[in-house]
Amino acid sequence: MTLITEVGLRRVLDSRGNPTVEADVHTESGGFGRAKAPSGASTGEHEAIELPVSEAIANAREQAVPRLVGEVYAGDQRSVDAALHAADGTDDFSGIGANAAVAISMAAAKAAADVLGAPLFQHLGGTFRGDELPTPLGNVLGGGEHAADATDIQEFLVAPVGAPSVEDAVFANAAAHAAVADILEERGHACGKGDEGAWAPSVSDAEAFEIVEGAVDAVEEEVGFEMRFGLDVAAAELYDGDEGVYQYIDGDRSRDEQIEYVAELIEEYDLVYVEDPLDEEDFAGFAELTDRISTDTLICGDDLFVTSVDRLEEGIEQGAANSILIKPNQIGTLSDTVDAIELATESGYDAVVSHRSGETEDTTIAHLATATSAPFIKTGAVGGERTAKLNELIRIEHNV
Numbered sequence: 001m002t003l004i005t006e007v008g009l010r011r012v013l014d015s016r017g018n019p020t021v022e023a024d025v026h027t028e029s030g031g032f033g034r035a036k037a038p039s040g041a042s043t044g045e046h047e048a049i050e051l052p053v054s055e056a057i058a059n060a061r062e063q064a065v066p067r068l069v070g071e072v073y074a075g076d077q078r079s080v081d082a083a084l085h086a087a088d089g090t091d092d093f094s095g096i097g098a099n100a101a102v103a104i105s106m107a108a109a110k111a112a113a114d115v116l117g118a119p120l121f122q123h124l125g126g127t128f129r130g131d132e133l134p135t136p137l138g139n140v141l142g143g144g145e146h147a148a149d150a151t152d153i154q155e156f157l158v159a160p161v162g163a164p165s166v167e168d169a170v171f172a173n174a175a176a177h178a179a180v181a182d183i184l185e186e187r188g189h190a191c192g193k194g195d196e197g198a199w200a201p202s203v204s205d206a207e208a209f210e211i212v213e214g215a216v217d218a219v220e221e222e223v224g225f226e227m228r229f230g231l232d233v234a235a236a237e238l239y240d241g242d243e244g245v246y247q248y249i250d251g252d253r254s255r256d257e258q259i260e261y262v263a264e265l266i267e268e269y270d271l272v273y274v275e276d277p278l279d280e281e282d283f284a285g286f287a288e289l290t291d292r293i294s295t296d297t298l299i300c301g302d303d304l305f306v307t308s309v310d311r312l313e314e315g316i317e318q319g320a321a322n323s324i325l326i327k328p329n330q331i332g333t334l335s336d337t338v339d340a341i342e343l344a345t346e347s348g349y350d351a352v353v354s355h356r357s358g359e360t361e362d363t364t365i366a367h368l369a370t371a372t373s374a375p376f377i378k379t380g381a382v383g384g385e386r387t388a389k390l391n392e393l394i395r396i397e398h399n400v
């Protein structure tokens, strides 16, 4: 029934106005799935390779499509993804491009769900999934690689941890985004937004903490449930490997000073989540910080782990971080993605599912987070390509 009969590939727009890959998968019994690849800006050194879109499409048409059409069942995700690996022939998807691979992999899953008449999260996670929905982490202020002349820390993320429902959580994050705008206006920092829709003021990180804390407190009072916040430091972007220092606008920090700084921030602001506090090669530094802080705070590896089982194994061995960020396009297929999530979960690491800074209206990650009972999903607070996922979570919650 789910035998793949046709795979269509085309160039479409992403949220930055860049081209990305869209894949359509059709099956014998009329099933249809469509998915689009996202794209990062602060990418990890060890991510699977995103090829220029025209090259990815041409190579995938030549190498991957003949191995799928009439050969593989969309409902057999492991075979779909094995065919993509075989077509690619490299260990980093530099043959057909991780952008083509992930779009096809996700489109096949959607086509299979279509044949089954089941929501995607249920096809991916099974009958007993769908009751534990992720708490959305909302990016409300930031800079780094996502906005020029803004904060050094890439993302300030609000976390409505006490929200009674996803719907309440989504609206609390939007309220926090609005509250940040009000505080910025009061302080005379009119500004635009970064790639993910977060405010991108030209303020110091220290002032950004005051602003976000003020917004979180105001929204917490308004909604009546616990709101906390967290960070994506994206420290690999601040790290100067030659000098061995983290370069901030207000001066350099050594590795030890960076660990101390982040540990103090966690303590002072009761941070619930800190992503990439250290350089992507510093497993030992991640371990030192993880050891120092309470288990109540997630120390999450994004550029550190790049959704890779191999890198996660290294992290588990060293005790580096207690959480992994999951981005399917970092590794190229849904099977590899789910392998990383399962290894994380078995090893006591929380798997947090995430968007990229360059996104589309694709909603696959909302279903992936639901299917795997992820505690958090990082997918922005406002903006069409972000609300596509947030609104899908609300629909999943409402069973529609």
Ligand SMILES: C=C(OP(=O)(O)O)C(=O)O
Residues within 6 Å of the ligand: 039, 040, 041, 042, 043, 044, 145, 232, 234, 302, 354, 355, 356, 357, 358
């Ligand atoms: C979402 C992120 O940004 P990008 O997609 O640019 O890697 C991130 O670093 O977590």
Ligand SMILES: [Mg+2]
Residues within 6 Å of the ligand: 232, 234, 275, 276, 302, 303
């Ligand atoms: Mg990150």
